[in-house]
Amino acid sequence: MRARKRFGQNFLHDQQVIQRITGAIRPLPSDHILEIGPGHGALTQDLVASGCHLHVVEIDRDLAAELRLRYPGLDVIEADILTFDFNSIRSDTPLRVVGNLPYNISTPLLFKLYAHAEMIKDMFFMLQLEVVERMAAAPSTSNYGRLSIMSQYFCAAEKLFEVAPASFTPQPKVTSAIVQLVPHVQQAPLTDIKLFQKMLTQAFSLRRKTLRNALKAFLSEAEMLALAIDPGSRPENIPGADYIRCANYLSSRDAPATAVTAAAVE
Ligand code: SAM
Secondary structure, rough: OOHHHHOOOEEEEEEEHHHHHHHOOOOOOOOOEEEOOOOOOOOHHHHHOHHHHHHHHHHHOHHHHHHHHOOOOEEEEEOOOOOOOHHHHHHOOEEEEEEEOOOHHHHHHHHHHHHHHHHHHEEEEEHHHHHHHHHHHOOOOOOHHHHHHHHHHHHHEEEEEEOOOOOEEEOOOEEEEEEEEEEEOOOOOOOHHHHHHHHHHHOOOOOOOOOOHHOOOOOOOOHHHHEEEEOOHHHHHOOHHHHHHHOOOOHHHHHHHHHHHHHHOO
C-alpha cells in the first residue's frame, strides 16, 4: 500500500480493531454519517453495509477514484476537510461524524467541527492517544489545557480504547486511541468565542505562571477577585466554567468602549 506522508496516511488493517470501532459507532439505516479520510475504506465497508446515508470526504485523488469504483452509489467528495462546507451536506437528520483522522490536521479540524456542533449528533475519531488524553483531561492534571477546555465546552469527550501502532500500515510512531464526542444539547452561554479562545491561548502559553501574570493583559487582580477567581492560582488549575465567566465579563466590559470608538469614527 502506497502511503502519502503529507496526507497523514496510516491505513488501518487490523480487523479486530475495525470491528471494535464500527461496533462502537453502531451505524443504523436511519443515520446520516460523514466519514473523514476514508482512505482504502477500512471503516467505510461497514458504514456502506449498514445502509446509512453516507458522505465521505477524501483529499487524495487516487483514493477517491478507488472508492468511487468500489462503491458506485457512494457520495465520494474529493476535498480538503479543512475547507469543506459542512452546510453543503446539512439535512434534517443530525450528522454523525467518524474517521481515522490524519493526525497532522487534528487540532484545526476539531475546532472546525466544534464550530458546527449544533448540526452534529456525535463523533467517533481515531487520534493520537496524547491528543485524546488532552481532550478528556480534568483541571490540575498535566494534560489539561486549551484543547480540554474547548472540547469540553462543546462536547462530552470520552476515551473508548487504545490502538497499537501495529494495527496500521505504515505503523505510526505513536499509540492511538478512539474518542467519542457528544455535543452538549445546550452550551453554557458564551458571548464571544474568539475572545474566549484568545484568552485561553494566552493563559496556557504561560501555564506555570499565576493567573495574575498570565492574564494581566485581560483582567486586573481586582477584577479576578470580583469574578471569584484566585489570582494566585495557575491557568492549569482553573475549570472551564471560570474561563467562560471571565470571557463573558470581558465582552460586556469592553462592549461600550467599542461602541464609543465606532461612533467616534462616524
Ligand atoms: N480511514 C482510513 C483507514 O482507517 O485506514 C485512512 C486513515 S488515514 C490515517 C487518513 C486519511 O485521511 C487518508 O486517507 C488521507 O488521504 C485523508 N486525508 C488527509 N488529509 C485530509 C484532508 N485535509 N481532508 C480530507 N481527507 C484527508
